[in-house]
């Protein structure tokens with residue numbers, strides 16, 4: 001079995017993807033790394049190591065010593081956090097990607113996974129059923145770094161044959177990790193408030209539609225793409241990916257059918273402008289055509305599943 005390295009393994013996506021990878025490759029062949037030592041404790045079903053992706057020597061050493069063949073590079077500063085420290089977000093998101101691509105080229109690694117996002121789109125992008133190819137012009141530093149990153153991924157594939165694969169995730173919603181500084185993370189927080197019996201204050205207005213996806217679908221999409229035969233992966237920047245779209249009002253209503261006393265109010269803040277610059281919905285027909293992508297969860301099914309599991313989940 002190939003050795004797989006996950007960088008940023010304890011984050012929102014990482015914690016669930018690492019479990020799925022360990023199930024496939026085995027705990028001994030799955031190396032979960034994160035900058036935060038404490039967060040690695042819950043990943044005790046595989047190998048773990050504290051790692052700062054900006055420490056190039058340490059990353060290189062680990063890749064060589066452990067004979068790593070695939071890297072899932074998930075460490076990044078997300079949209080809302082990025083706006084608070086734009087230069088740091090740019091530095092971390094871009095430097096780390098360029099280094100991993102360079103390492104893949106030098107060490108002839110088999111495959112690299114790097115997540116992109118709906119944040120690559122901007123105010124001049126068509127908002128409904130946003131196509132794969134269209135005007136981007138992102139206006140957050142996170143989005144700018146993702147767009148530039150996509151170009152670098154395609155460049156390394158075309159010029160050096162690095163087998164790098166990527167998805168433009170919509171807002172990801174899971175119950176196994178806490179909100180992580182993203183604009184779409186209100187849709188994670190809202191479930192926590194509902195089961196705690198608290199009032200929810202939404203930082204987005206009631207009718208702000210954003211593309212969203214339940215974590216099991218995101219994990220499935222990632223593994224489907226990574227396991228697709230090379231000739232089926234025809235887009236080497238990043239694939240549009242979609243499952244559902246909803247507003248704060250609609251997710252509130254879906255939770256209220258389970259928790260009738262749940263209440264919400266709306267106090268849009270700086271994140272409203274970020275959300276307004278992103279699409280309402282995404283056309284992901286290329287992913288469906290090229291490697292057979294199919295989602296399983298809509299809003300109702302997701303809410304039912306989260307409210308079933310979250311109350312007894314321990315962090």
Ligand code: SER
Pocket residue numbers: 078079080116117118119142169170171172181182183184185
């Ligand atoms: N979920 C991310 C964010 O809101 C977008 O990719 O920052």
